[in-house]
Amino acid sequence: MIKKRVNIMQDEFSFINNITPKKVKQRELICGIGDDAALYHVEDDYDEVICVDTMVEDVHFANETMAPFHIGYKALAVNISDIAAMGGIPLFYLVSIAIPKDWDDQAIYEIYEGMTSIATKYDMDLIGGDTVSTKGKLVISVTVLGKIEKGRRLLRSQAKPGDVVFVTGNVGTSAAGLHFLFERSRNGQFSEVEKNLIKTHQMPQPQVKAGRILANSNCRISLNDISDGVASEAYEIAEASDVTIIIEKNKIPIIQQVTSIQEDQPLQWALYGGEDFQLIGTMAKEDWTMVSKRLEKQGVTASIIGKVIAGEGKVFLQTEENLVELKKEGYNHFK
Secondary structure, X not given: XXXXXXXXXXXXXXXHHHHOOOOOOOOOEEEOEXXXXXXXXXXXXXXXXXXXXXXXXXXXXXXXXXXXXXXXXXHHHXXXXXXXXXXXXXXXXXXXXXXXOOOXXXXXXXXXXXXXXXXXXXXXXXXXXXXXXXXXXOEEEEEEEEEEEOOOOOEHHHOXXXXXXXXXXXXXXXXXXXXXXXXXXXXOOOOHHHHHHHHHHHOOOOOHHHHHHHHOOOOOEXXXXXXXXXXXXXXXXXXXXXXXXXXXXXXXXXXXXXXXXXXXXXXXXXXXHOOOOOEEEEEEHHHHHHHHHHHHHOOOOEEEEEEEEOOOOEEEEEOOOOEEEOOOOOOOOOO
16 A cells, blocks of 8 residues: 555545546436435335445555455445345445545545446446545445345345255355465465465455345245354354254365365364355255256355254354354454
């Protein structure tokens, strides 16, 4: 990050004009940037989905691990992932940013370029936000709005005993990438394998396609995105559904490039590392074959990693030797 005196706040309106998209992608948009609030229409057959996440410098990102482009990309990606976990379609986003004086104009524009990069992939429109100065660290808060067909939303509370537990893609890769960034910083020398792992941390891919396939499968499915690790997200489903989840250690999809790094660390990365932004969910065992074929046909990999049984909201790990209750761990801002 370039650390120079920022000039952006000297002309806030010029800055807003510069980041205002020149094209509108969503036909639902009535009025975007330029008025006191954005207006958009959602068809009668859809429900609105909305989510917000905030990223703080030196808490969620740092100069050593993330370039400004990556900060913007990830700030929007994590919200798109929440829409994906509901089975929804992302439509619009708003950005509130608090800028310290030691951030350069170019770095701020690169943050917005990062957001534009992933927004373009999903045909999303930037429709507003807020720009302020701060005496503290840089803070960026992104709100995403989307839609989902009525009756097809995927909630955490829909797991039932007898369901299978599944995940999309692989897990533990983002934490492995962060491991190398902590070792050498983002300007270090990395092998191609290490670069690919780092990319999964800096530029995660929300599983919108998978969420849409699941939402349109007409099956009872509970779903969550993996932001805080498999264990934490499984706990959220177990507690919301009032069931017990058992995860089988040898079925957790961890790629060989991760398992070869350290003997014991990959499992911890998968369970508690987080920021893979894959999806974890449950569905009836008899629906799995049909749904997994639909996912595979669209190029989405998914694996059964466990089962749901009757019991209170807890999560266990089945190892070769025994059944171990997992801790409900994830990043806690207040510890």
